[in-house]
Amino acid sequence: MAGLIKREDIDEVRNRIDLREVVESYVTLKSAGVGSYKGLCPFHDERSPSFHIRPQLGTFHCFGCGESGDVFAFIQKMDHSSFSETVESLAARINYELHYEDGGTGPRREDYGKRQRLVDAHKVAEEFFQAQLASEEAQTARDFLSxxxxxxxxxxxxxxxxxxxxxxxxLKHLRAQGFVDEELKLTGMFAEGNRGIYDRFRGRLVWPIRDLSGATIGFGARKLYDDDQGPKYLNTPETQLYKKSQVLYGLDLAKKQISKTRQIVVVEGYTDVMACHLAGITTAVATCGTAFGTDHIKIARRLLQDDGTGGEVIFTFDGDAAGQKAALRAFDEDQRFIAQTYVCVEPNGADPCDLRLHRGDEAVRELIELKRPLFEFAIRAELKKFNLNTVEGRVQALRQTAPIVAQIRDSSIRPAYARELAGWLGMNNEDVNRSVAASIKRARLPKNTPPDTRGNQSEGQGQQASANAFERPDSRDPVMRLERQALEVVIQQPHRLNEEQWQAFYEARFMAPVHAAVHDGIVAASAAGASASSWVEVIRDEVPEQLRSYVSEVAVTSIPASDEHNLARYCSDIINGLIELQITHRKAELIGRLQRAEMEPEGEEYAQINRELMELEMRRRILRGT
Structure with missing residues (x-):
């Protein structure tokens, strides 16, 4: 039996793993200040980035939904894995050998984490299929490709x-590699009959389908022989790893260019993705046997950094009726993007693979360059259904297309499309505008509000981190603001405090209960000798549970400094400001004692209080440099 992973090994893995590298397997990040990065949250749908990470501290926090934690928590939430499985997978990623309590040896091959076992099986299967492509039997497959x-x-x-x-x-190959049937049943690569399990993919060309991290999680298989009674394309069924509504073929290859160029091209098939990439369109991806839906959009938006500052989504479809229908389905999802959405439909019905084959790479690039706004395509597709040479036809067409224009939530674009529609119909602008306005009223759609604004909160307006016992301090109060800034500095930049500043911080009294509780957690973490890699997590463990998210929020809040020099100066100024605040509090207490107490001016107590007041004033002047 495997024992518990030793704590020092957990800390070592956390210390060695680059949080930024791990997160960027799922989220496009951009700088949010010195040592800080932000992106669209992978845990909830949002339109402006509120997900922040601070790699130096190994911590993430979303100001929109409140999710927070370290690299282990991130992977657990993204991959739905157990803590042990997560530590083991990250340790394997950096080739670190784990040690276990009570003489345990860790997971053997046969009892390794279930998810990792499934990933391993897919990797072995992928290598097997690739090797088989060179076999004599696979000549038909090679001919298909050529x-x-x-x-x-x-x-x-x-x-x-x-x-x-x-x-x-x-099946024989995987069994020979040590996999057992109970595991193989969970992969989706096998079907089950009266005599047990058997290969699902037989006599087919096979493409591996990978997740964002590059792990193979399923396969798409194209039939090659006339006696194959199955569908033209056969994909892995839903499994623990493979969720077709959340997978885009080619995304592992395209993600860097999608993030760099802020463009994603959605095509219809595996060969279309290949053709696009070979033609230079390296942002191409495809769905796997399903329509481009809500979950796909969430993935695309995170990679595009779809925050209203640019980006484009381009759909390509065949020119036949099925392609037109698919384009209109894509239009139904258009409003979930802030980025501009376009459609490319080849008039002769050729897909990117056919275009490249018959007209070369340049034709594929031209197809993408000649993209048309998706709204225009949807309106024109609807207009084709009516005889616009008659009054009745134009009126009916207006009734059907005005609701399409009404769906445009961007108030700067909607009037322009209304004018275009008026021109296409040969009607005056006033009539079209009235119809569009009536459609908006019937649909009861807000004209300028995006469908989900939960992610538009600023850092100061983030999710309430405290329950009833801890009220979030008013950031407009200078004292509350300074306390918060001091906690940010000590949690994010503890190495910048000298011995005197640390001692002053230990002795400091924080006025806000939430700040006082976090201060106590920091003191406890320091006393426990928390390492740099576990610093934030130990603090989170030391505070009340309802404040753990608040600690993560403080840990990733951007510090206003443009470079290392300014950062060092800012940290020093904030801690000195906290010390001065404590001096001010102490002076007020002493002056109050003098005013309340009846003591002799020449008495020892009176003199002692005055000496302390003078010392405090001297210290305050030194801090101010006066």
Whole structure:
């Protein structure tokens, strides 16, 4: 049996793992100040970035939904894995050997974390399929690829493979690698009959489908033989790893360019993705046997950094009726993006793969360059249904297209489309504007408000971190603001405090209960000798549970400094300001004692209070440099 992972190993993994690198496997980040980064939260849908990380402290926090924690918490939430599985997977990532309590040896191959076992099985299967593509039996598969313009190197670049005919080629191979049937049933690569499990993919060309981190989690398989009674494309069914509504083929290859160029091109199939990438459109991805839906949009928006400052989403569809229908389905989801959305429909019905094959790479690039706004496409597609040469036809067309214009939430674009519609219909602007206004009223849609503004809160307006016992301090109060800033400095930059400043911080009294509780947590963490890698997590453990999210918030709040020099000066000024605040409090107490007490001016107590007042004033002047 495996024992508990030793605490020092957990801390070591946390210390060695780069939080930024891990998070960027899922979220596009941009700088939010010295040592701080922000992006769209992966845990809730938002329109402006409120998800912050501070890699130096190994901490993340979302000011929108309140999710927070360290790298282990992030992976647990993203991958739905247990704590032990998460530590083990991150340790494997950095090739670190874990040690276990009570003589445990850690997970053996057969009892390793279930999710990791599934990932391992897919990796072995991918390598098996790739090797089979070079076999004599796979000539038909190689002919299919070459017939669509893909050289062997292209197949290798996209890890395309071949599933042999027969019922158990892959099954035997995985069993030989130590996998047992109970595990293999969970992969989705096998079907089950009266005699047990057998290969799901047989006699097919196979593409590996990967998640954002690059791990293979499923397969898409294209039939090659006439006697194959299955569908043209057969994908892995829903499994613990593979959720088709949350997967985009090619995203592992395209994510960097999507983030860099702030463009994503959505095509319809695996060969279309290959063709686009080979033609230079390296932001192309495809859905896997399902429509482009809400979960896909969330992924795309995070990579695009879809915060209203740019970006474009381009859909490509065949020019046939099915393609037109798919484009209109995409239009239904358009309003979930802030980025501009476009559609490319090749008039002769050619998809990117066909275009590249018959007209070359340049034709694929031209298709993307000749994109049309999705709103225009949807309106024109509806207009084609009516005879615009008659009054009746134009009136009916207006009734159907005015609601489309009404769906445009951007008030600066909607009037322009209303004018365009008036021109296409040959009607005056006033009539069209009235119809659009009536459609808006019927739909009861807010004209300028995005559908979900939960993510638009500023850092000061973030989720309430405290329950009834801890009221969030008023940031407009200078004392409350200074206390908060001091906590930010001590949590984020503890190495910048000298011995005198640390002693002053230990002795400081914080007026706000929430600040006082966090201060006590910091003191306890320091007394416990918390390492740099575990500093924030130990503080979180030392404060009341309802304040743990608040600690993470403080840990990632941007410090207003443009470089290291300004950062050092800011930290010093804030801590000195806190010390001066404590001096002010102490002086007020002593002066009050003098005013309340009846003591002899020449008495020892009177003299002692005055000496302390003088010392406090001297210290205050030194802090101010006067």
């Amino acid at each position: 017939g669509r313009g893909f050289e062997p190197q292209a197949a290798a670049d996209f890890s395309v493979g071949y599933a042999p005919k027969g019922w158990d080629a892959l």
